[in-house]
Amino acid sequence: MVNHLTLAVAGSGKTRGIVDYCAAMPTDRRVLVLTYTQANQAELRGRLASRAGDHPEIEVMGWYTFLLRNFARPFLPFLFPGRRVLGFNFDGRPHRMAKGLHRFLDSSGAAYACELGRLANELIEASGGALIRRLQCIYKEVLIDEVQDLSSHDWEIIDALLHSTVDVHMVGDIRQAVLATNPRSSKNKRYAYADSIHWFREREAKGILEISESSETWRCRPEIAAFADTIFEASWGFPTTQSRNGTVTCHDGVFLVRPQDVDRYVDEFRPLCLRSSANSGKIFNLKYVNFRLAKGTQCKRVLIVPTQGIEKFIQRGTRLGPIPAASFYVAVTRAFQSVGVVLAEPGNSALPFWKPFGDVMSESNE
Amino acid sequence: MITKVKIHGYRIFREFEFSPNPKLNLIVGANESGKSTLLEAMALALTGRVNGRKASEELNPYWFNTSLVKEFVAKRRAGEAVAFPEIHIELFFENRDDLQQLCGAVNSEVPTMACPGISMNIVPNSDYMDVLEKWAQNPSAILPVEYYVDDWRDFGDRKITNRPRQLVTAVIDSRTVRSTSGVDYHLREILGDHLEPAERAAISLAYREVKASISEGALGPVNMRIAAQHASLHDRPISLAMDQSQRTSWEGAITPHIDDVPFAMSGQGQQAAVKIALAMSRQSDRANFVMVEEPENNLSHTSLTSLLSRMTSLAGVQQQLFVTTHSSFVLNRLGLDSLLLVGAGGASRIPDLDAETVSYFRKLPGYDTLRMALARKVVLVEGPSDEIIFERVFKDIYGKLPMACGIDVLSMRGLSLGRCMELCAALDRPVAALRDNDGIEPSQLRDSVSAWLSSGRRDLFIGEVAHGRTLEPQLIHFNGEAQLRKALQITSQADLLTWMTREKTESALRIAESSVALVPPEYMRSAAEFIHG
Numbered sequence: 048m049v050n051h052l053t054l055a056v057a058g059s060g061k062t063r064g065i066v067d068y069c070a071a072m073p074t075d076r077r078v079l080v081l082t083y084t085q086a087n088q089a090e091l092r093g094r095l096a097s098r099a100g101d102h103p104e105i106e107v108m109g110w111y112t113f114l115l116r117n118f119a120r121p122f123l124p125f126l127f128p129g130r131r132v133l134g135f136n137f138d139g140r141p142h143r144m145a146k147g148l149h150r151f152l153d154s155s156g157a158a159y160a161c162e163l164g165r166l167a168n169e170l171i172e173a174s175g176g177a178l179i180r181r182l183q184c185i186y187k188e189v190l191i192d193e194v195q196d197l198s199s200h201d202w203e204i205i206d207a208l209l210h211s212t213v214d215v216h217m218v219g220d221i222r223q224a225v226l227a228t229n230p231r232s233s234k235n236k237r238y239a240y241a242d243s244i245h246w247f248r249e250r251e252a253k254g255i256l257e258i259s260e261s262s263e264t265w266r267c268r269p270e271i272a273a274f275a276d277t278i279f280e281a282s283w284g285f286p287t288t289q290s291r292n293g294t295v296t297c298h299d300g301v302f303l304v305r306p307q308d309v310d311r312y313v314d315e316f317r318p319l320c321l322r323s324s325a326n327s328g329k330i331f332n333l334k335y336v337n338f339r340l341a342k343g344t345q346c347k348r349v350l351i352v353p354t355q356g357i358e359k360f361i362q363r364g365t366r367l368g369p370i371p372a373a374s375f376y377v378a379v380t381r382a383f384q385s386v387g388v389v390l391a392e393p394g395n396s397a398l399p400f401w402k403p404f405g406d407v408m409s410e411s412n413e
Numbered sequence: 414m415i416t417k418v419k420i421h422g423y424r425i426f427r428e429f430e431f432s433p434n435p436k437l438n439l440i441v442g443a444n445e446s447g448k449s450t451l452l453e454a455m456a457l458a459l460t461g462r463v464n465g466r467k468a469s470e471e472l473n474p475y476w477f478n479t480s481l482v483k484e485f486v487a488k489r490r491a492g493e494a495v496a497f498p499e500i501h502i503e504l505f506f507e508n509r510d511d512l513q514q515l516c517g518a519v520n521s522e523v524p525t526m527a528c529p530g531i532s533m534n535i536v537p538n539s540d541y542m543d544v545l546e547k548w549a550q551n552p553s554a555i556l557p558v559e560y561y562v563d564d565w566r567d568f569g570d571r572k573i574t575n576r577p578r579q580l581v582t583a584v585i586d587s588r589t590v591r592s593t594s595g596v597d598y599h600l601r602e603i604l605g606d607h608l609e610p611a612e613r614a615a616i617s618l619a620y621r622e623v624k625a626s627i628s629e630g631a632l633g634p635v636n637m638r639i640a641a642q643h644a645s646l647h648d649r650p651i652s653l654a655m656d657q658s659q660r661t662s663w664e665g666a667i668t669p670h671i672d673d674v675p676f677a678m679s680g681q682g683q684q685a686a687v688k689i690a691l692a693m694s695r696q697s698d699r700a701n702f703v704m705v706e707e708p709e710n711n712l713s714h715t716s717l718t719s720l721l722s723r724m725t726s727l728a729g730v731q732q733q734l735f736v737t738t739h740s741s742f743v744l745n746r747l748g749l750d751s752l753l754l755v756g757a758g759g760a761s762r763i764p765d766l767d768a769e770t771v772s773y774f775r776k777l778p779g780y781d782t783l784r785m786a787l788a789r790k791v792v793l794v795e796g797p798s799d800e801i802i803f804e805r806v807f808k809d810i811y812g813k814l815p816m817a818c819g820i821d822v823l824s825m826r827g828l829s830l831g832r833c834m835e836l837c838a839a840l841d842r843p844v845a846a847l848r849d850n851d852g853i854e855p856s857q858l859r860d861s862v863s864a865w866l867s868s869g870r871r872d873l874f875i876g877e878v879a880h881g882r883t884l885e886p887q888l889i890h891f892n893g894e895a896q897l898r899k900a901l902q903i904t905s906q907a908d909l910l911t912w913m914t915r916e917k918t919e920s921a922l923r924i925a926e927s928s929v930a931l932v933p934p935e936y937m938r939s940a941a942e943f944i945h946g
Contacts, residue, residue, distance in 0.1 A: 121517030121569030124525040131519060131570055177516065177527035181569075184513030 050215045050256045052194070052247055056288045057275075057380035058266025058345065061218045062090060065190055068216070070099040077104045077185065081113050082192040086343060091192065110197065111135065111160055114204075117182055118167035119151075119158050125173035126166075132158050164200030171207050183212045194219035195243060202246060209255050222279060222376045223342065244283065262286040264380070266345055270300035271386055274398075275379045278360070278372050296384050302401040303361075304350065304387040306330070311403050312387055318348035321378045328352035331389070338374040341381050350387040351378050362394025414733045415455070415702065416528075417505035419521060422478045422498055424450045431760035433735070434751050435507075436728050439744055440737040441786050442755035448737040451755055452584070452704045455735065458502040458533040459582040459702060460602075461565050461573065468563040472535065474555045476500060486552045497545060498556065500535035512579055517569030530568040531577070538562045581606050583692030585685060586706045600676075601664055603692045620663035624655035681711035686720050693724065693732060701732040709740040721746045744786075745778040749836065754786055763839045770832050780828060786840055788821035790944050793833055793846040798921035799884055800824045803847065805925040806933040807941045820944055834865035844871040845944040847937060849883040874940040885913040885920070887934040900927035 055061045069078065080095070082088055092107045099105060108116075119132045127148045133156030141150050141159055151166045152158055158166065171178050189208060191197075194217040197205065208215050250256040264272055269290040276288050304312050309331050313320070322328040322335045331352065336344075351357075357375055359365040367375060379386050387401060420429040425447040442448045457463050463471045474482075481498045488495045503520055505528055506512050512529035520530055537545055541560040548557050565573045576582070583603045608616070636652040669676040669691075671683055679687075685708060692703050708724075709717055717740075725747060728734050738744060744752060750771045753760045774782055785791055792815065794800050800822050807815045815822050825833055830846060837844045850858065855875035859866070866872055881887040889897055894909050901923045903912055913920045924931060933941070 116569070116571065120571065121519060122527065123570075124518040125527070128523070128525050174518070174527055177518070181513040181516040181527075184510045184516075 050209050050250075052217045052219070052251075052256055052258045053261055054244075054247075054258060054285075055218060055220055055261040056264050056272075057220060057223060057377070058264035059261050060265060061220070061261075062087070062094065062192060064261075065091065065192055065218060066094045066098050068190070069095055069102060069105055072099075072102065072105075074102050075104055076102070076187055078102075078106070078188045078190060079113070079186045080105060080107045080190045080192065081110055082107070083110050083196040084193070084343070085109065087193060110201070111137075111163060114163045114167040115158060117185075118170050118178060118204075119163060121181065122170040122174045122178050123166075125170060125175075130156075132156065134158070136160065164204065168200045168203045168207075171204070179207060179211050182208075186213055188214040188216065191215070191217045192219075195223055198243075202243070206250075209250060222275075222285065222373055223380075244285075260286045263289045263291055265291050266383055267380055268292050268294075268299050268382075268384055271379060271382055271384075274301045274386070275376055278367065278376050278379070280366060292383060294384065298348070298385050298401075301379075301386045301388070301398055303390045303393055303396065303398050304401050306389055306391055308401065308403055309333075309350070309389055312350060312401060315403075316348050316350075316385065316387075318350040318385070318387060319344075319346040319381065320350045320352070321381070322352045323354045323374065327354060328389075338378050342377055345381055345383065347383050348385045348387070349378065349382045350389065351375075352389050357388070358390060361388060361390060361396045361398065362392060364395065414507045415504050416507055417503075418451075418455060419501070419503040419505075420451075420454050421501040421521075422481050423454050423476060423500045423502060424478060425757050426450065426454070427478045427480055427757065429757070429759055431753065431755075432762070433733065433753065434762070436733060437725075437747060437751040438733070438735045438753050439747055439751045440735060440753050440755055440760070441744060441783060443787050446755050447757060448755050449706060451760070452706060452735060452737060454502050455504065455702075456582060456584050456704060458504045458531055458565075459580055460576050460584075461533070461563075464586075468533065468535070468565070472558050472561060472563065474558050476535065476558075477556055479554070482554055482556060486554060489549050489552050497537045497549070499537070501532060502534075503530060503532045505530045514579070515567040515569065515577060517567065517571075519566070519570040520568050528568065531573065531580075532566055532568070534564040534566070535561055536564055580702065582702045582704070583688075584704045584706075585688045585692060585708075600669075600688055600691075603688060604667075604669070605664070607691055616663050616667070620666065621657065624657060628654040682713065682716050685711060686716065689720060690723060693728070693734075702735070703732060704735045706737050707739060708736060709738060709743050714742075717742065718746070739783070741781045741783040742778045744783055745774045745780065749774050749782060752786060754840070761841075763836075766839045767835060770835050773829070773832050774836075777828065780826075781823065782836065784821050784823055785833070785837055785842065788823075788842065789819035790821070790843045791837055791845075792820055792822040792940065792944055793830065793837070793844060794822060794824050795848055796824055796826060796917070798917040799847060801918070801921040801925045802884060802888070802933075803937060803941070805931060806937050807945070809931060809933070810938070810941055811945055815944075818945060831862050831865070834862050834871065838865040838867070838871060842871075843944065843946075845940040846871075846873045847940050848873070848875055850875050850878050852878060852882045854878060872940075872943055874936040874943070876934050876936040880934065883914075884934070885910060885917070887936075888913070888924070891932045891934050896929065896932075897924075900924050900929040900931065902927075 053061070053064065055064075065080065069080070072078065080091055082091060088107055088109050095102075095105060095107065115132065115135060123130055123132055130148060130152070132152065136153050136157040137160045139153055139157075139159055140161055141153075151162050191205070194205075196219075205215070205217075247256065247258060251258050267275065267288070267290055269292070272288040272290040276285070279285055298316060312318070313333060319341070320328075320333040320335050321338055321341055323338055325337065328335060333350075333352075335352075353361070354371065356365075356367050356371050360367050360375075366372075388398070393400065414435050415433055417432050418430065420426040425445070429447075429451075440448050440451060453463060457468060461468055477498050477500060485495055485498050501521070505520070506515065508516070508528045515529040515531060516527055517530075518525050518527040520526070520528075520532065538560050545557065545560050567573060567577070583606070605613075632653050632655075639652060640650055669687060671679045671687060676684060676687065689703075689705060689708065705724075708720060712720060721743060724734065724736075736743070736747065748771050750763060750766045750768075752763050774780060792803060794803055803822055804814055807820075811818070823833075830848060834844065834846060846862070848858065855877065858875055859873055862873060876887045880890040889909060892900075898905065898909060901913070901920055903909070
């Protein structure tokens with residue numbers, strides 16, 4: 048049993064790592080590559096096809112598909128004899144008071160995405176070992192990309208895999224955990240989101256998991272990497288990010304941008320403009336992308352319209368909660384060269400204000 | 414290996430369930446009892462095909478169990494909203510590691526049980542429910558199967574489109590190959606499984622090269638001539654080349670030869686023998702299912718003997734063999750302990766047959782054990798004369814021959830009564846056994862077979878010592894000399910007992926055909942009454 052977790056920082060080439068790992072494997076090894084988002088699945092499939100196309104036994108699957116094919120469909124009768132899973136309901140949610148089968152399947156027999164983790168988890172137990180045995184016989188190894196995106200019952204499933212004979216390799220960035228499988232679920236609240244690092248450390252202490260850290264980023268400039276590291280308190284125990292980006296442009300690092308300078312800043316640098324949600328940043332007429340959706344993208348420069356929490360963090364050093372911290376971290380680490388944060392009052396912040404070219408001239412004249 | 418077969422609604426099988434033996438299964442049954450249907454159903458679930466053609470293409474109304482369809486039609490006509498008839502064939506496999514891909518709990522077992530397995534379901538197409546409902550307003554016994562679909566799944570509820578690679582199935586029927594390609598679908602499958610992937614690749618490559626060389630070689634000058642001749646007729650060049658499409662792949666061009674005679678040209682028996690040998694000798698660690706339909710067909714006695722010994726030697730740990738047969742010879746040779754008796758409701762196995770008894774019959778393969786297996790009731794007698802007299806006695810009492818009452822009178826012809834009784838007991842057949850006392854007290858004779866006797870079901874009938882040692886003196890005792898002489902029409906010079914003992918069969922025949930009334934020996938009458946019930 049070789050279980051491994053690689054915690055990597057943004058821009059460290061996690062997906063490439065998985066592809067290289069697969070390409071180096073014996074060609075007849077039965078491997079399952081799991082990831083959460085559709086975009087990432089397509090990305091992985093494409094890259095595996097070009098780098099490890101001679102490995103017919105590598106299968107790429109979404110997390111939900113994994114749960115449907117190997118948990119819910121084959122073993123549902125253990126909880127509900129004579130019943131079958133007839134489809135998948137991504138958006139729907141069971142009624143709050145729903146009991147038994149109706150908690151997991153809608154009226155047409157389709158499994159609710161948000162309850163699939165719980166169902167899968169209950170079936171592990173109900174099947175009396177048949178479920179895990181089947182998995183063990185089918186797959187020698189399971190690779191999980193973006194492991195930070197899993198939550199609540201998914202952790203229990205990972206735990207079952209860690210205790211099986213299947214080799215589990217996980218790659219993730221705990222600082223990036225902004226997606227959640229079931230936002231309503233209260234199960235494992237303790238482990239939710241960025242707290243998951245503690246969960247992994249517990250497994251490491253028990254000796255069923257090795258954790259290695261990859262803290263080199265090929266994307267973010269050293270100034271950006273250093274700033275991103277400050278978003279999380281030292282008590283999290285995250286390693287310091289090392290930047291391998293030595294490219295120099297006319298505008299590198301993290302800057303504050305006064306509201307009145309925003310239009311000029313955008314004109315000059317064409318940054319990717321990021322906001323927390325559709326409700327924020329309304330005072331500026333910019334083409335925004337929300338933090339959540341920015342995941343997985345990268346660009347030369349970003350401009351961030353901060354939330355109140357982010358403002359207080361920059362001005363007074365007030366800590367953000369795990370989820371807002373993770374979102375802000377994602378936003379900052381999208382950039383290769385520069386990050387701008389729109390802010391009127393700097394407070395105690397040591398970050399420099401960006402000065403439009405004309406202003407620089409008049410200042411030097413004084 | 415298949416551990417259980419469940420069939421619902423397929424042809425003769427309304428509800429059918431049986432657990433096959435792990436290695437060898439000899440499927441025996443009367444005509445129309447469903448032997449071939451059973452193999453067909455299993456092959457359908459294993460390969461998704463019937464007679465080499467896809468289930469969806471072959472699907473027809475006669476697949477459905479007629480009694481289920483009749484019930485459905487009657488209930489619908491009566492206004493009851495019963496569901497449409499469906500077909501379900503389930504195969505349960507041994508819970509082995511290499512079959513776990515097929516594992517799951519989506520099967521009909523109660524309580525819920527997970528194991529590898531596959532099911533073939535023929536169910537109404539939900540897209541056409543409105544059309545079906547319309548049809549059902551005035552239903553007939555011919556179901557509109559065009560609105561049905563075949564739904565082939567493993568127990569993990571995953572749809573199967575191609576035969577799972579773990580399940581290698583060879584179907585060997587007695588039909589002969591007369592197809593254009595020289596090889597039928599089943600044989601092509603067998604050949605395909607027989608070759609290693611590397612060998613297949615090499616053959617495929619060589620075949621393509623040969624075709625290419627014809628295109629470039631012999632066809633080259635032809636093409637040049639065509640080009641020169643037709644250049645003026647058509648603005649694009651026309652040339653001839655070998656067809657390289659899948660349709661003309663090597664599989665269609667390669668055929669087995671036996672002694673340099675093409676497979677399709679060899680005798681029917683040879684064809685069957687070759688198919689069986691190919692199917693069974695594959696060096697593979699995969700699960701193998703070999704189904705053979707009536708191997709005795711088209712084979713001479715000696716060919717059959719060598720084929721059977723081949724089959725027994727090749728049946729291995731990885732191979733589960735299903736053989737239907739009408740031949741006691743096949744049955745005895747392959748081993749009576751593998752016998753499966755098929756009826757519409759299920760198949761019964763022989764439990765706990767003594768290994769020595771199995772080998773006893775294996776050494777005497779000519780004996781008609783199949784009759785014992787197929788008869789409803791059995792009367793065991795010692796020889797032909799006992800058989801003839803018993804039939805006459807039975808007819809005198811009941812007005813018809815035993816056979817008309819489902820009673821088969823079997824002559825043991827020197828075989829051990831104990832072995833025959835054991836087999837009948839294993840088959841759970843009602844038996845009346847008759848034997849001569851040969852001067853020994855009947856109670857003493859009973860002891861040797863008492864283990865197989867069962868009150869009211871299996872009993873032994875022996876004439877009293879005082880009434881004579883064998884059948885002939887017993888007949889004389891009960892009828893008197895004068896009456897018998899009349900029946901036998903022998904002269905008064907001949908000694909009756911000597912003549913009867915010398916001409917056993919002849920005298921039995923004369924008595925049977927005689928119009929003179931016959932008083933049966935007491936033990937024979939009791940036996941007839943016992944077995945008639």
